[in-house]
Amino acid sequence: MNSFTYHRATAVADAVREQSGRPDAAYIGGGTNLIDLMKENVARPTHLVSVGKLPLSDIENLPDGGLRLGATATNADTAWHEEVKSRYPLLNQAILAGASPQLRNMATNGGNLMQRTRCYYFYDLATPCNKREPGSGCSAIGGYNRVCGILGTSDSCIATHPSDMCVALAALAPTVRVSGPNGERSIAFDDFHRLPGNQPEKDNTLEPGELIVSLDLPAKGFEKNFSYLKLRDRSSYAFALVSVAAALELDGNTIRDARLALGGVAHKPWRDQEAENLLKGQPATVETFARAAAKVLENAQGHGSNDFKIELAKRAIVRALKQAVEGSQTASDVFLNSNP
Amino acid sequence: MTQQPTNSAARAGGVAAPPPTGPVRLTINGQQHTLQLAPWTTLLDALREYLHLTGTKKGCDHGQCGACTVLVDGKRINSCLTLAVMHEDEDITTIEGLGTPETLHPLQQAFVDHDAFQCGYCTPGQICSAQGLLNEGRAHTEAEIREHMSGNVCRCGAYVGILNAVKEVVDRKSSEHRS
Structure with missing residues (x-):
């Protein structure tokens, strides 16, 4: 790990001031990803501004019926919060499908959005990686790319965003409130993460020095018909190969509203509103689901060792939507959500 | 091995600058300690190398194995993925704080x-x-x-x-x- 100086921020304005004009500085929340990247010399900040103890850990109801998730609330406290469990169970499931209890006790909500890809080459300093060293090339293209993306990739980068929580958020469409040198602003969740294009070093649309202060969920939580289906190489504590957040609003057997987002397939949590439109107004049948799945994967492109993800994703979408209709959960989800 | 800075003057062949250490107050198993630590000292290294509480183990040092698990204010965390300086004024419990050789937990x-x-x-x-x-x-x-x-x-x-x-x-x- 490189040497660095450390400052515990006393207020949001203090944190922003500490970062301002210092591209070599970084915010640290729970540190579960950043400290790992620093040990690997992938991240080399010379100044750390600790924001984990800022008074941004509340989870509170909003006047419009929504729910505000403080940026420094831990993933565990968020998942197990009564309002999240009852009104946004999709989010509860997605958070608990990720990492381990220890990591969820440390990781913050803001940090979950800011975590970086787990592409092998991003971590491997001996190989070129455009995300780590812009202009050096992409080793995953033509390399071992089992974990890499199949949608929205570019010639520069085929990395995926690793979060489970963010896949549920993509479906629930909160607003990301940020504070920076030029004051506060709100970013729609879908606009927060970006596709790699020719600038894969940029994961998101934050301006320099901006800090996430909260995630504001809209009132609609799809608490009756939802599913978070995560497919991975072992049954716990592994990143998704493909995951699906499916949320439906049903009127009898007719789909009134639908949300569909995928993880493990792209540089950002992949919400497909065209596919959602193919679901709305239609009968909730396997045929309808298969049409939506085909739409999502229409332009998918495999890169060799991840070709299997295209078919896997199609089937996962159909299965997740079936589970959402049944209002049932998979066996693994039942125990994740059990209560004392 | 404790985590050493990799960009120090010493490595570049110059005279090593004294590390920028500072006092860090930690409460471990009910006992208060003030340690002189560099900011990059992980909680795990502080426990093992500075307090010689070697019950907590360094396995992968990347948060993947859980050997370094300790309790902070009753909640389990990976001590390898957090800095000691981030835990001032918190109540840290290690394996040495659970039971004794005579009276096992x-x-x-x-x-x-x-x-x-x-x-x-x-x-x-x-x-x-x-x-x-x-x-x-x-x-x-x-x-x-x-x-x-x-x-x-x-x-x-x-x-x-x-x-x-x-x-x-x-x-x-x-x-x-x-x-």
């Missing part, structure tokens, strides 16, 4: 009774993690315990014993609640 006794280890390297982390699981109170069935202990890896594969040990203490705790 119920989890320690259960691990002995159920043969829940071979080499023992993961055991302190397993036990601290299981104490975190008990504090959370959300895991009751075998399937739930397996899932809630998935952040702790055992290279010897003593999972059957670990599961039985944790289950016994969980069951005892819930029957005490009922009675």
Whole structure:
């Protein structure tokens, strides 16, 4: 790990001031990803501004019926919060499908959005990686790319965003409130993460020095018909190969509203509103689901060792939507959500 | 090995500058300590290398194995992925704070009774993690315990014993609640 100086921020304005004009500085929340990247010399900040103890850990109801998730609330406290469990169970499931209890006790909500890809080459300093060293090339293209993306990739980068929580958020469409040198602003969740294009070093649309202060969920939580289906190489504590957040609003057997987002397939949590439109107004049948799945994967492109993800994703979408209709959960989800 | 800075003047061949250490107040197992630490000292290194509390183990040093699990204000975390300086004024419990050689903690006794280890390297982390699981109170069935202990890896594969040990203490705790 490189040497660095450390400052515990006393207020949001203090944190922003500490970062301002210092591209070599970084915010640290729970540190579960950043400290790992620093040990690997992938991240080399010379100044750390600790924001984990800022008074941004509340989870509170909003006047419009929504729910505000403080940026420094831990993933565990968020998942197990009564309002999240009852009104946004999709989010509860997605958070608990990720990492381990220890990591969820440390990781913050803001940090979950800011975590970086787990592409092998991003971590491997001996190989070129455009995300780590812009202009050096992409080793995953033509390399071992089992974990890499199949949608929205570019010639520069085929990395995926690793979060489970963010896949549920993509479906629930909160607003990301940020504070920076030029004051506060709100970013729609879908606009927060970006596709790699020719600038894969940029994961998101934050301006320099901006800090996430909260995630504001809209009132609609799809608490009756939802599913978070995560497919991975072992049954716990592994990143998704493909995951699906499916949320439906049903009127009898007719789909009134639908949300569909995928993880493990792209540089950002992949919400497909065209596919959602193919679901709305239609009968909730396997045929309808298969049409939506085909739409999502229409332009998918495999890169060799991840070709299997295209078919896997199609089937996962159909299965997740079936589970959402049944209002049932998979066996693994039942125990994740059990209560004392 | 403690984490050493890789860009120090010493490595570049110059005269090593004194590391920018500062006082860090830590409360470990009820005892207060003030250590002179560089900001990049992880909580794990502070425990092992500065306080010589070597019960907490360094396994992968990347948050993947759980051997470094300790409790902070009763919640289990990976001490390798956090800086000591981030934990001033918090209540940190390590394996040395759970039970004594004469009076074992119920989890320690259960691990002995159920043969829940071979080499023992993961055991302190397993036990601290299981104490975190008990504090959370959300895991009751075998399937739930397996899932809630998935952040702790055992290279010897003593999972059957670990599961039985944790289950016994969980069951005892819930029957005490009922009675």
